[in-house]
Amino acid sequence: MNYILRRLGFYFVAAWASITLNFLLPRLMPGDPADAVLASAQGRLDPSTIAAMREAYGLSDDPLLVQYWSYLQGLARLDFGISTAFFPSPVMDVVQTGLTWTLLLGGVATIIAFVLGTLIGVFSAWRRGGIVDSAVPPLALFIGSFPYFWLATVVVFYVGFRWEILPEAYAYGLGLSPAFSWQFISSVMTHLILPALTVVLVSLGGWILGMRNTMVSTLSEDYVSLAEAKGLSQRRVMLRYAARNALLPNMTSFGMSLGFVLSGSLITESVFNYPGLGNQLVQSVSLRDFPLMQTLFLFITISVLAANLLVDLLYLRLDPRVRT
Amino acid sequence: MGNDLRKGASDKVASMMAAEMDRRQVFLRGAALGAGASAFAATLGQTGYKASAQATIEGMVTVSEQQRQTWIRNFNFLIPGGTFLWPTDNGIYEPSMIASRITGEITPWLAESFEYTADNLSLSLKYRTGVMWSDGTPFTAGDVAFTFNLLKDNAGLSGAGGLRNVLGITSTVEAPDDTTVTFTFTEVYTPGLFDILAQNIVPEHIWSTIEDPVTFLNENPVGTGPFTEIPIFESNYWELRRNPNYWQADKIGIEGLRFPILGDNDTAQRMLIGGEIDWAGNFVPDVENIYVAEDPENHGYWFPSTGDTVHLHLNTEAPNTPFADVNVRKAISQAIDRTEIVNLAMYDYTTPADSTGLSGGYPDWKDPAHAAAPWVTMDIEAANAALDAAGLVLDGDVRTFNGQPMEFELLVVNGWSDWNQAVQIMADNFAEIGIQATVTPLEQTVWQTRVQTGDYTMSIGWSSGGVTPFNFYRGIMSSQTYNPVGTSSPENWARFVSPEADALLDQFAATSDLAEQQRISSELQRVYAEQAPAIPLFPGPQWYEYNSTRFEGWPNEENPYCVPSTYSGERLLLMTTIRTKAATTPTT
Numbered sequence: 001m002n003y004i005l006r007r008l009g010f011y012f013v014a015a016w017a018s019i020t021l022n023f024l025l026p027r028l029m030p031g032d033p034a035d036a037v038l039a040s041a042q043g044r045l046d047p048s049t050i051a052a053m054r055e056a057y058g059l060s061d062d063p064l065l066v067q068y069w070s071y072l073q074g075l076a077r078l079d080f081g082i083s084t085a086f087f088p089s090p091v092m093d094v095v096q097t098g099l100t101w102t103l104l105l106g107g108v109a110t111i112i113a114f115v116l117g118t119l120i121g122v123f124s125a126w127r128r129g130g131i132v133d134s135a136v137p138p139l140a141l142f143i144g145s146f147p148y149f150w151l152a153t154v155v156v157f158y159v160g161f162r163w164e165i166l167p168e169a170y171a172y173g174l175g176l177s178p179a180f181s182w183q184f185i186s187s188v189m190t191h192l193i194l195p196a197l198t199v200v201l202v203s204l205g206g207w208i209l210g211m212r213n214t215m216v217s218t219l220s221e222d223y224v225s226l227a228e229a230k231g232l233s234q235r236r237v238m239l240r241y242a243a244r245n246a247l248l249p250n251m252t253s254f255g256m257s258l259g260f261v262l263s264g265s266l267i268t269e270s271v272f273n274y275p276g277l278g279n280q281l282v283q284s285v286s287l288r289d290f291p292l293m294q295t296l297f298l299f300i301t302i303s304v305l306a307a308n309l310l311v312d313l314l315y316l317r318l319d320p321r322v323r324t
Numbered sequence: 325m326g327n328d329l330r331k332g333a334s335d336k337v338a339s340m341m342a343a344e345m346d347r348r349q350v351f352l353r354g355a356a357l358g359a360g361a362s363a364f365a366a367t368l369g370q371t372g373y374k375a376s377a378q379a380t381i382e383g384m385v386t387v388s389e390q391q392r393q394t395w396i397r398n399f400n401f402l403i404p405g406g407t408f409l410w411p412t413d414n415g416i417y418e419p420s421m422i423a424s425r426i427t428g429e430i431t432p433w434l435a436e437s438f439e440y441t442a443d444n445l446s447l448s449l450k451y452r453t454g455v456m457w458s459d460g461t462p463f464t465a466g467d468v469a470f471t472f473n474l475l476k477d478n479a480g481l482s483g484a485g486g487l488r489n490v491l492g493i494t495s496t497v498e499a500p501d502d503t504t505v506t507f508t509f510t511e512v513y514t515p516g517l518f519d520i521l522a523q524n525i526v527p528e529h530i531w532s533t534i535e536d537p538v539t540f541l542n543e544n545p546v547g548t549g550p551f552t553e554i555p556i557f558e559s560n561y562w563e564l565r566r567n568p569n570y571w572q573a574d575k576i577g578i579e580g581l582r583f584p585i586l587g588d589n590d591t592a593q594r595m596l597i598g599g600e601i602d603w604a605g606n607f608v609p610d611v612e613n614i615y616v617a618e619d620p621e622n623h624g625y626w627f628p629s630t631g632d633t634v635h636l637h638l639n640t641e642a643p644n645t646p647f648a649d650v651n652v653r654k655a656i657s658q659a660i661d662r663t664e665i666v667n668l669a670m671y672d673y674t675t676p677a678d679s680t681g682l683s684g685g686y687p688d689w690k691d692p693a694h695a696a697a698p699w700v701t702m703d704i705e706a707a708n709a710a711l712d713a714a715g716l717v718l719d720g721d722v723r724t725f726n727g728q729p730m731e732f733e734l735l736v737v738n739g740w741s742d743w744n745q746a747v748q749i750m751a752d753n754f755a756e757i758g759i760q761a762t763v764t765p766l767e768q769t770v771w772q773t774r775v776q777t778g779d780y781t782m783s784i785g786w787s788s789g790g791v792t793p794f795n796f797y798r799g800i801m802s803s804q805t806y807n808p809v810g811t812s813s814p815e816n817w818a819r820f821v822s823p824e825a826d827a828l829l830d831q832f833a834a835t836s837d838l839a840e841q842q843r844i845s846s847e848l849q850r851v852y853a854e855q856a857p858a859i860p861l862f863p864g865p866q867w868y869e870y871n872s873t874r875f876e877g878w879p880n881e882e883n884p885y886c887v888p889s890t891y892s893g894e895r896l897l898l899m900t901t902i903r904t905k906a907a908t909t910p911t912t
Binding site: 029048049050051052053055056057082084085086087088089093094097098161169170171172174175176177178270273275279280282283288 | 381392393394396398400403404405407479480481482483486487488489492538539540541556558559560561584585586587588591594598769814
């Protein structure tokens with residue numbers, strides 16, 4: 001109980017620090033916020049328009065503390081202000097269009113890579129030196145060592161653009177509206193294949209290697225030999241005795257990766273023109289849309305913290321040594 | 325501004341294009357796989373951008389204009405900053421008249437004629453009858469008066485061009501009857517006419533009920549324009565179809581416009597090359613090889629030099645600089661190799677600037693007598709001689725001024741590749757006349773703050789523009805746009821004031837006689853050519869690519885009926901001219 005309270009306290013402080021940093025950073029940038037808004041227009045504006053913008057955007061000259069208080073109040077109401085790049089739309093309206101797609105793409109890709117990588121890792125450790133062990137991990141590492149941007153661009157260019165095998169952009173076909181119909185769902189699925197595939201390809205190696213190495217050391221444990229001596233089935237020994245215990249470190253990284261889902265798909269989404277939060281983050285930076293940027297950073301920080309907390313709690317359950 | 329928007333990403337594009345060049349070889353190897361792949365794609369039914377699963381796209385023009393990650397419904401074009409969707413203004417809504425910067429003609433649109441009173445303190449506009457809003461309500465002069473009063477009453481709304489300045493000297497806007505609108509002014513300012521004519525009009529019966537027009541999203545726009553109906557709006561795609569009540573329906577030859585999301589320049593370019601975009605306003609490097617060569621029959625482009633002239637600004641009030649001396653400014657100008665800049669930095673898409681500073685956007689205004697002053701032609705010897713004469717003695721490789729070596733920062737915006745290349749060439753040029761310029765790329769906000777407050781010595785930058793040369797000269801050598809160093813100055817970064825130009829600008833603004841204005845403009849050009857208030861480099865090209873596979877009637881060099889860029893204010897002329905080709909090949 002004490003442990004949980006300490007952890008909770010730590011996460012509370014971390015969350016507060018990141019929220020406050022998030023508030024301060026844009027205000028520490030050179031130039032006043034008005035200039036940033038003007039720069040978001042990416043060029044020349046008539047002087048009278050600039051005056052109109054200052055008026056419309058209600059750029060605040062309040063003291064920092066007052067601004068900080070209204071910022072906190074806004075957060076409590078999940079009101080993140082008005083996007084300057086999409087003025088006068090609220091930030092949440094903009095974020096909503098991307099949230100689902102990022103969770104879908106990041107979630108699917110991470111789960112597939114984790115499950116697949118772990119299984120391959122288990123198997124190649126079990127049959128050390130076998131065909132799978134000598135072929136798959138090196139191959140996965142080889143592919144994984146390509147710069148992701150390059151790999152994704154090549155895939156987009158050939159598979160999507162030149163050969164037109166699979167859609168290389170968007171989350172679903174143009175002209176479709178979200179609906180619970182086979183047409184829409186199949187469209188979402190085909191549009192998911194390429195971006196998810198590239199993510200799985202480059203991250204697979206890490207999962208395989210992590211699992212394989214822990215598995216190898218677990219296999220030399222006495223209780224595995226005992227299980228084999230008892231004449232249990234190979235399958236049972238591999239999965240229930242060795243893999244189950246070797247899974248612990250991989251589980252931790254899995255939790256962490258889930259936390260990073262919100263931030264991790266930046267390049268994927270850019271290259272595949274996938275309408276997620278990563279794409280929005282890139283755009284909000286280039287358009288200097290500070291309210292949108294702040295909100296996205298906050299989402300990322302909070303999700304990483306939440307994932308960490310979850311892993312901590314999970315450990316409590318899985319590893320009795322932590323409890324003392 | 326449009327061209328600036330489309331800078332940057334070109335490097336990435338160039339590398340992608342290199343891959344594109346090699347594609348044929350790879351393609352041979354991949355041919356077998358490719359053939360099977362296409363069949364597979366056909367069964368899947370949707371490949372990338374082409375997919376339009378439901379409504380027919382026959383007669384729909386695919387446009388590449390805004391680069392966004394998501395479409396958000398916003399059709400309020402009165403809010404400043406351009407955050408609304410394209411083409412809300414000059415598309416869904418319409419102006420009184422359209423002044424073309426390529427033909428010099430003024431096309432009557434919602435208004436038929438305008439007339440100033442003898443003292444130029446009152447302006448009346450005559451509007452057409454028979455124009456309908458897209459919801460079937462008749463359009464009247466009352467809507468016009470309402471629009472201008474709405475703008476006047478809400479400081480947070482922005483008008484066309486410099487309209488807010490005009491509103492500041494407007495005392496009343498009234499509609500005495502259904503076809504007449506009368507403006508009365510507190511002072512004479514005739515260049516404001518073009519801002520008034522360009523202002524798009526909103527319907528009174530809808531906007532009068534809006535509580536706060538500054539935060540209004542106008543999600544279901546009612547306009548007088550050719551395209552007003554939005555049958556589908558998704559975050560990745562939307563369509564704008566024909567206005568059932570359009571007042572010149574006989575001029576509309578297409579069904580509407582469609583807008584797939586185009587996240588960045590790379591994506592837009594890929595689609596353009598693939599023939600999936602019909603009308604674009606994108607910067608494309610080496611456009612002949614990259615775009616036209618894909619399909620020379622149908623792929624066309626035209627980059628008219630009607631944008632504003634890019635200048636090298638020399639801060640005449642910077643400490644320890646000799647830039648207040650006109651001979652020094654001219655000598656610096658003579659050192660610049662404009663041909664190389666145009667060639668390398670601008671892909672030969674424009675021409676070197678002349679000594680009027682005016683771009684190609686003033687066909688009826690430019691006076692050739694002042695266009696060929698020697699100081700815009702490269703002549704290193706003459707430049708060195710002039711600097712010697714100005715008392716700037718060489719000390720080693722670098723000249724000195726008041727005992728200080730002439731070593732200056734040359735500012736440029738980080739990432740704007742064409743500008744960066746241009747300043748690099750200039751820095752090399754300046755070394756030959758004993759001035760050491762250090763190229764200093766800055767973040768756009770930082771750069772903007774520094775040039776506007778006068779915290780710089782040399783910087784590349786833009787200039788002002790308009791239908792007449794008035795704004796350009798007012799923005800570059802008038803006391804009206806002058807602010808001392810330390811005070812933010814949106815124009816006149818060189819902090820240069822010519823009393824002669826001031827007098828001429830006053831005369832210009834006081835007359836509504838076109839011939840008289842042209843005579844004065846000629847004088848302004850003379851003053852500019854004599855004074856070199858800033859160093860003109862090249863007129864900005866305006867980007868425009870088209871695909872005539874499905875549509876015809878596109879403007880181009882042979883048929884230059886308007887400035888054709890998507891972001892041009894003359895786009896209604898294009899939208900009401902292009903037509904679907906009679907014998908179209910079936911679309912995908």
